[in-house]
Amino acid sequence: MRSWTDLGSLLAFRAAGLRGRARRVVPGALALLACLTVAAAVVPAHLPEQSLGRADARAALPSLLLSLLVVAVLSAAASGGGRELLPHEQGVAFPVGATTDHLGALLLAPLNIAWLLQAWAALAATSYVAGPGGHLLAAVAVPTAWLLAATACAQAVGWAVEWVRRGPRGVLAVRLAGLLAAAGAVALLVTGTLADVLRAAPTEAVARAADAGAHGRWGPWALTTATLLALAVAAVAVGARLAGRVARRPAREELRAETAVRPARPDPASDLLALLRTDRAGIWRSVPMRRGAFVLAVLPGLVALGGSFGWDSLGVLPALVASGGALLFGVNAWCLDGRGALWRESLPVSPALTFVSRAVVLGEVLLGSSVLTLVLASLRAGVPTASQAVAVLCAMVVVVVQVVATALTWSVRHPSAVHLRSARATPAPPLVMVGYSARLAVATTFTGLTFDLAGGLSWVWPLLLAAPYLLWSGLKLRRTARAWAAPVTRARVVVTVAS
Amino acid sequence: MSAAPCPAVDVSGLRVRFGSVEAVAGIDLRVAPGTATALLGRNGAGKSTTMRVLAGVVPPTEGRVLVAGHDVRTETLAVRHETGYCPDVGGLVPRATPWEHLQLSARLRRMPAGWQDRARELLDRFELGGARNRVTAGFSHGMGRRMSVVLAAFHRPPVLLLDEPFDGVDPLGVEATLEVVADARAAGAAVLVSTHLRELAVEACQQAVVLRGGAAVARTSAADLAGEDGAGAYRALLD
Numbered sequence: 001m002r003s004w005t006d007l008g009s010l011l012a013f014r015a016a017g018l019r020g021r022a023r024r025v026v027p028g029a030l031a032l033l034a035c036l037t038v039a040a041a042v043v044p045a046h047l048p049e050q051s052l053g054r055a056d057a058r059a060a061l062p063s064l065l066l067s068l069l070v071v072a073v074l075s076a077a078a079s080g081g082g083r084e085l086l087p088h089e090q091g092v093a094f095p096v097g098a099t100t101d102h103l104g105a106l107l108l109a110p111l112n113i114a115w116l117l118q119a120w121a122a123l124a125a126t127s128y129v130a131g132p133g134g135h136l137l138a139a140v141a142v143p144t145a146w147l148l149a150a151t152a153c154a155q156a157v158g159w160a161v162e163w164v165r166r167g168p169r170g171v172l173a174v175r176l177a178g179l180l181a182a183a184g185a186v187a188l189l190v191t192g193t194l195a196d197v198l199r200a201a202p203t204e205a206v207a208r209a210a211d212a213g214a215h216g217r218w219g220p221w222a223l224t225t226a227t228l229l230a231l232a233v234a235a236v237a238v239g240a241r242l243a244g245r246v247a248r249r250p251a252r253e254e255l256r257a258e259t260a261v262r263p264a265r266p267d268p269a270s271d272l273l274a275l276l277r278t279d280r281a282g283i284w285r286s287v288p289m290r291r292g293a294f295v296l297a298v299l300p301g302l303v304a305l306g307g308s309f310g311w312d313s314l315g316v317l318p319a320l321v322a323s324g325g326a327l328l329f330g331v332n333a334w335c336l337d338g339r340g341a342l343w344r345e346s347l348p349v350s351p352a353l354t355f356v357s358r359a360v361v362l363g364e365v366l367l368g369s370s371v372l373t374l375v376l377a378s379l380r381a382g383v384p385t386a387s388q389a390v391a392v393l394c395a396m397v398v399v400v401v402q403v404v405a406t407a408l409t410w411s412v413r414h415p416s417a418v419h420l421r422s423a424r425a426t427p428a429p430p431l432v433m434v435g436y437s438a439r440l441a442v443a444t445t446f447t448g449l450t451f452d453l454a455g456g457l458s459w460v461w462p463l464l465l466a467a468p469y470l471l472w473s474g475l476k477l478r479r480t481a482r483a484w485a486a487p488v489t490r491a492r493v494v495v496t497v498a499s
Numbered sequence: 500m501s502a503a504p505c506p507a508v509d510v511s512g513l514r515v516r517f518g519s520v521e522a523v524a525g526i527d528l529r530v531a532p533g534t535a536t537a538l539l540g541r542n543g544a545g546k547s548t549t550m551r552v553l554a555g556v557v558p559p560t561e562g563r564v565l566v567a568g569h570d571v572r573t574e575t576l577a578v579r580h581e582t583g584y585c586p587d588v589g590g591l592v593p594r595a596t597p598w599e600h601l602q603l604s605a606r607l608r609r610m611p612a613g614w615q616d617r618a619r620e621l622l623d624r625f626e627l628g629g630a631r632n633r634v635t636a637g638f639s640h641g642m643g644r645r646m647s648v649v650l651a652a653f654h655r656p657p658v659l660l661l662d663e664p665f666d667g668v669d670p671l672g673v674e675a676t677l678e679v680v681a682d683a684r685a686a687g688a689a690v691l692v693s694t695h696l697r698e699l700a701v702e703a704c705q706q707a708v709v710l711r712g713g714a715a716v717a718r719t720s721a722a723d724l725a726g727e728d729g730a731g732a733y734r735a736l737l738d
Contacts, residue, residue, distance in 0.1 A: 257594075259637035264598045267606065274606040278595050285594040285634060339589020340635075343600075343650060346554045346586070347607045348579035419593070421636065487558040487575065494556065498588060 003099035003240075010085050010096065010104060029431055033116070040120040041140045044128035057125045058207065064125055065143065065203035068118035069150040075112055076105075076158025078295050080165075080288070080423035081246055083108040083430055088422060102155065102243035106236065109151050111430040113437035119147055126207075130214035138213030138221060145228035146206050152235035159242035166249035182302050189305075254287050254421060271349060275357035278344075282336035283329065283365060288423035292328040296321050297369035301376025311384035312455055314377055315395035318370035319448030322403040323440035325366045330407035331436050332427035333358050334497045335418050341498040351485045358411075359404050359477065366400045391455030391462040398451070398469040399444045405476040406440065412483050415496040505568070507532045507658050507689030508553060513562035515548050522548040524713035525562070530706075532657070535680055535690035537700035537721055540710035541737050546693040547587045549710070550662045553691065554584035567657050580608065583656035587663045587693070590647035593636040597627060597646055600635075601653060608654045621649045625675045640667040645675070652679045659683045659690045665699050677703055697733055701725045709736045 018026055076082050082105025086096060109115060122143045130139035165174045188194045198204075209224030262285075268274035283289050300317055309317075329336060336358075337344050344354075374392065378384075384392070416428050426433050447469065454462045483489050508530040515523040523545040530536045538546045551557040552564055555571050555578040564571040567581035591600065598618070605614045622628045625645040635643065648664050664676050680703045683690050694700050700707060701721045709717040717736050724733050 255637070257636075258634055260634050261632045262596050262599070262634060264596075264602075264632055267602055271607055274603050278592055278599065278603055281594045281599065282592065336592075338593040340592035340595075342551070342556055342586035342588065343584065343590045343647065344592065345556045346579055346582065346584040347604060348576045349607045350576070421593075491551075491557040495551075498586070 003097055003103055006096065006100040007085070007103045007107070010100065011107075014085065026431055029435065033434075036120065037123065041123040041127050041144075042136065044124045045130050045134070045136050046132050047128065054129050054131060058129045058211070061122070061125045061129065061207040061210070062201055062203040063198055064118065064122045065146055065150070065206055066198065066201050068115070068122055068147065069154060069203075071112075071114045071118050072109060072151050072154030073157050074295070074299070075109065075115065076154045077161040078291065078423065079158070080251075081105060081159045081162040081243065082155055082424065083111070083426060084422075084424045087418065087425060089419060098244040098247040099240040101247070102159070102240045103236075105158075105243075105424075106152065106155050106239070108430050109155060111434050113434055113441060115151075116434070122147070126210045129211070134214030135216055136214070138216075138218075139210045142206060142210040142213055142221065142225055142228070145225045145232070146203070148232040149228045149235065152232045152239060156235050156239035156242055159239055159246050163242060163246045163249060166246065166252055171253050182298070186302055186305060251422065257285055257287050258421070260285070271353060272357060275349070275354060276360060279336060279357050279361040280364075283361060286420060288420065288425070289328050291423065293325065293365055293369055296324045296328075297372040298376070301373040304373070304377030304381075305379055309377055309381060311378075311381050311388035311392060313452055314374060314381060314388075314392045315451040315455065316445060316448035317373050317377055318392075318396040319399045319444035320441070321370045321373045322366040322399045323437065323444045325369050326362070326403045326407040326440060327427070327433060327437055328365070329420060329427050330362045330366075330403070331410045331433075332414075332416050332418065332497075333362055333408060333411040334415055334493050335420060335427055337497060338419050339498050341494045345490065345494045351490060352481060355408075355481045355484050359408060362407060363400055363404050366403055367396070370396050370400060385455075385459075387457060387459040387462065388455040390459045391451045394454075394462040394466040395448050395451035398466050398473075399447050401470055401473040401477075402447060403440060403444060405473040405480065406443070409476060409480045410436065412480055412489065412493060415493045417497055417499045505532075506530055506565075507567055508691065509563075509565040510549075510553075511563050513549065513552065513564055514560050515545075515552060515557060516560045521713055523552070526710070526713070526715050528708060528715070530658075530689040530691060532689050533684050533687045534706065535684055535692060535704040537704040537707040538691060538693040538710060539695075539697065539700060539707055539724075539733065544710040545713040546710055547662050550584070550587070550660050550691065550693055553578075553658070554582050554586075554660050555579045556584070556586075581656060582658045582660055583651035583654060584660045585644075585647040585651040585662055585664050587666075589643065590650070591635040591638070591643050594634055596632050596634055597622065597649070598631045600646070600650055604650060604653055610654055614653075617655075618653060621653060621679075624678070625649050625672060641669055641672060644668050645672045648676050648679060652683065655683070655686060655688070657688050659688050661691070662693045663695070664692065665694055665696050673699065680704075697724055697730065701729065709733070711737065 085104030085108060110119070123140055126140050126143045127136060130136050161174060164170050188197055205224060206228070209221050213221040268277055300320055304314065304317055334341060374396065414428070418425055418427055420427065428436065450465060451462055454465050506529040508528060510526060510528040513523055513526045514521065526545065526549060538549065540546055548557060552559050552571060553566055555575045558572060566578045569577040569581065571578050601618045619628065622631050625648065627642065627646055627649065630642065635646065638646065644664060644666055645668060648661060651659060651661060665673050668676065680690050680692065692700060692703050701724055704721045707719055707721045707724055708715050723729060
């Protein structure tokens with residue numbers, strides 16, 4: 001009970017910290033998310049049968065529910081147990097218990113665009129399957145209970161993974177487990193046994209219970225819903241215990257990285273190389289950023305590899321990877337300097353060069369991840385036509401430049417003081433991250449799809465299509481570089497990130 | 500009769516506003532080469548903002564600010580070449596090592612070959628030689644402060660700006676910082692030290708300027724603020 005009270009206090013503390021425009025935007029954004037969720041659960045039921053029939057939606061429902069669990073587990077495990085309601089640096093002065101921390105992470109779990117999209121898809125599919133004549137409320141209650149249970153279980157798994165990772169040889173154990181899981185998933189996809197596994201998955205029972213609710217068969221409906229709710233409660237309790245265990249173990253990998261000895265290298269040969277070296281250190285010496293870049297590069301590639309994506313649909317992959325990569329640090333790129341930002345700003349170097357350096361390192365991360373993803377995806381995609389190859393390459397370059405331009409614009413406009421020492425930290429507040437990720441995903445997916453379409457034409461078309469995109473992003477970059485060059489703007493950014 | 504030396508720091512009517520908040524409300528300040536001046540005052544008096552303006556990090560909203568003869572508004576890069584700045588918070592890039600900080604500074608400041616000897620000497624003086632290749636994220640607060648002083652003094656700047664250099668620093672680090680200030684003065688540099696530690700300010704500096712509410716309320720010899728009488732006089736200036 002004490003933890004729930006503390007959670008309320010922390011929420012009130014965060015709400016009180018909202019200033020100016022954020023005070024108006026945050027309630028509006030939360031209301032919008034709630035409206036979209038209700039709409040996803042209600043509107044599809046009243047739609048007439050589409051080309052994707054109700055039977056097709058019913059067949060896809062177990063996979064959608066299972067995907068949500070996978071997304072929730074990956075998010076919780078990759079973020080070291082889940083997001084922090086109160087950043088560690090701010091929370092040290094308060095006696096925030098592990099259970100409160102766990103409840104806060106659970107509360108923040110849905111503020112993740114991947115989770116939201118899966119949840120909306122599952123609710124919409126259930127609603128569509130139930131149709132206008134069914135008991136809609138009863139039908140959607142089942143996937144709602146599943147959302148609660150899956151998220152709570154995923155959170156507990158996230159803490160368990162973090163507990164193992166912090167133990168002796170934990171990093172190795174987690175990496176091996178991750179590799180085995182990825183290999184298993186690929187094997188299922190390659191051998192064509194995924195459909196059988198999905199049919200045997202417990203989510204089929206959840207989908208059947210939703211059917212039962214829609215048709216008024218209350219016995220199986222009540223039993224499944226109650227079981228899911230009980231599972232959610234149990235998972236919350238188990239997660240709280242695991243969070244307590246995690247809190248008692250030091251974060252070895254992060255501590256090792258923070259105290260590591262790095263042998264001196266030769267002096268840099270130019271100003272730009274000197275700046276790049278410092279900026280790259282900020283990324284590649286950070287455990288959460290290294291891990292995030294690796295996961296982003298490998299996971300979509302493995303999915304594409306297993307799913308045998310053709311070259312005609314690979315253009316969307318760099319779009320997903322680049323927009324995800326920007327969320328690691330790019331949307332608040334100056335925070336890499338942390339409290340050293342004031343000292344760096346006192347060095348005699350042109351602001352244009354520091355801007356170029358930051359754009360280059362962000363571009364490198366996005367491009368490197370995209371290339372790795374495409375290499376993995378291309379292994380089973382066959383031989384592309386010249387047009388398809390050009391289209392995919394153009395898509396990759398265009399989305400990387402597009403994302404760099406957008407992320408740096410946000411970095412200059414809305415800097416935040418975050419130190420990104422822990423995997424649980426995000427470069428911007430959680431709700432802002434939802435907005436960023438949604439906007440990046442929509443823009444880059446659209447770009448990727450246009451190149452997939454252009455790949456079906458002559459090889460000249462993707463090149464012609466790339467030109468206006470690059471011009472637009474180039475102009476955006478130039479505008480942001482000019483904003484950064486203004487001393488008042490730069491002082492605001494630097495003082496904010498160093499605070 | 501010889502003319503008074505041209506001040507290395509010449510500030511008149513400095514104002515800095517952040518939105519509706521006026522952090523500095525009309526400060527006049529002059530620091531001659533070869534002298535050290537203490538900036539004293541309570542939290543929020545405008546000390547750190549003044550230092551940031553002098554370092555070319557924050558632009559002035561109003562007023563004229565000349566550092567080593569350069570206007571901070573129009574010749575910001577020249578000002579940064581001539582100053583060495585130890586910021587009040589942090590001051591170190593978290594995932595870079597001390598040596599990498601020094602390499603970056605040497606490169607951007609166009610320091611001649613042989614800068615490594617000066618770097619090693621300073622690191623040893625501040626007992627950071629053994630940690631020169633360690634990532635600074637794991638440094639204690641005191642180590643971070645000492646390293647910030649090293650970075651500020653490294654290129655022997657004509658204007659040395661030390662904001663809270665003694666904060667959380669052990670006695671040996673304090674001693675090394677006092678030596679750096681003395682060496683800089685002896686080499687003809689103008690030194691500004693912002694601190695809450697009155698006794699150390701008296702030890703390091705000849706002049707003192709007391710700020711209150713963003714404006715200077717007293718300019719005095721640092722010796723006047725020494726001892727119990729000085730403490731009483733200083734206390735009276737804070738309210």
